[in-house]
Amino acid sequence: MSLTFIIGGAxxxxxxxxxxxxxxxxxxxxxxxxxxxxxxxxAERVKKHREQRPVSWSTVEMYSDFERLAEYKEFMDNEVVLIDCMTTLIGNYMFDSKINFDTCSPEEVNNLEIKITEEIFSLINVCKANDKKLIMVSNETGLGVVPPYYMGNYFRDISGRINQKITVASDFMYFVLSGIPIKLKHKGEMIKWQEDF
Known part of the structure; x- marks a missing residue:
C-alpha cells in the first residue's frame, strides 16, 4: 500500500x-x-471531470462509510484508488451536520472534526488492508484571505489540520501550482516536526 497526497489551490x-x-x-x-x-x-464541474477520466476507470460516488468499500466490486477489482477531493468531503460533512456555525460551541466543531478525521482515516485503513495504491486530492485553503464568516473560518481550519494529518500519513506528496507539480515528500523522508505529530 502507498499513499500519495496531492494538494493545491482551486x-x-x-x-x-x-x-x-x-x-x-x-x-x-x-x-x-x-x-x-x-x-x-x-453539475458542469462534475461533467468536465468525468469527461477527462478514462472510460475504463470505475467510479464510486461517496464521501462517507468508507469502511464498507471492501464490499464494492469496483474497489476490490482495482489496484489504484483516487479520491477527489478531501475538502469537498469536509464541506459535505459540515453541511450534513446541521450545525449552526454562527452560534455553535467549540466542542461541537471539535467533535465534527474528529468524526471527519476518523472517516478519512477509515479510507486510508481500508486501502492499507487491501493493499491499494491510494491517491488523495485536497485544496490548500490557508493561502487566501481569512473568511469573513464563521463557517468559512471553521472550514479553513478543519481542512488545514486534516491536510497536515494526511501529510504525515503519506508516502509521497506534491503541491501543484498553476499546473506545475512540486514534490514535497518522498517515501522515507520525514520533516523533523512530524515525528511527534
Whole structure:
C-alpha cells in the first residue's frame, strides 16, 4: 500500500496531475467522487471531470462509510484508488451536520472534526488492508484571505489540520501550482516536526 497526497489551490491542475499519477501507478483505477451535485455549476464541474477520466476507470460516488468499500466490486477489482477531493468531503460533512456555525460551541466543531478525521482515516485503513495504491486530492485553503464568516473560518481550519494529518500519513506528496507539480515528500523522508505529530 502507498499513499500519495496531492494538494493545491482551486483550478491549480491538482486533479489532472492526480489522474496522471493514477495512470502511472496502474491501469486498473477506481475513482471515488466526493462531490454532490447541488446546482448547475456543480453539475458542469462534475461533467468536465468525468469527461477527462478514462472510460475504463470505475467510479464510486461517496464521501462517507468508507469502511464498507471492501464490499464494492469496483474497489476490490482495482489496484489504484483516487479520491477527489478531501475538502469537498469536509464541506459535505459540515453541511450534513446541521450545525449552526454562527452560534455553535467549540466542542461541537471539535467533535465534527474528529468524526471527519476518523472517516478519512477509515479510507486510508481500508486501502492499507487491501493493499491499494491510494491517491488523495485536497485544496490548500490557508493561502487566501481569512473568511469573513464563521463557517468559512471553521472550514479553513478543519481542512488545514486534516491536510497536515494526511501529510504525515503519506508516502509521497506534491503541491501543484498553476499546473506545475512540486514534490514535497518522498517515501522515507520525514520533516523533523512530524515525528511527534
Amino acid at each position: 483550478r491549480s491542475g491538482k486533479s489532472t496531475y492526480a489522474e496522471l499519477k493514477a495512470r502511472e501507478y496502474g491501469e486498473k483505477v477506481v475513482y471515488i467522487a466526493t462531490a454532490v451535485v447541488t446546482d448547475e455549476s456543480m
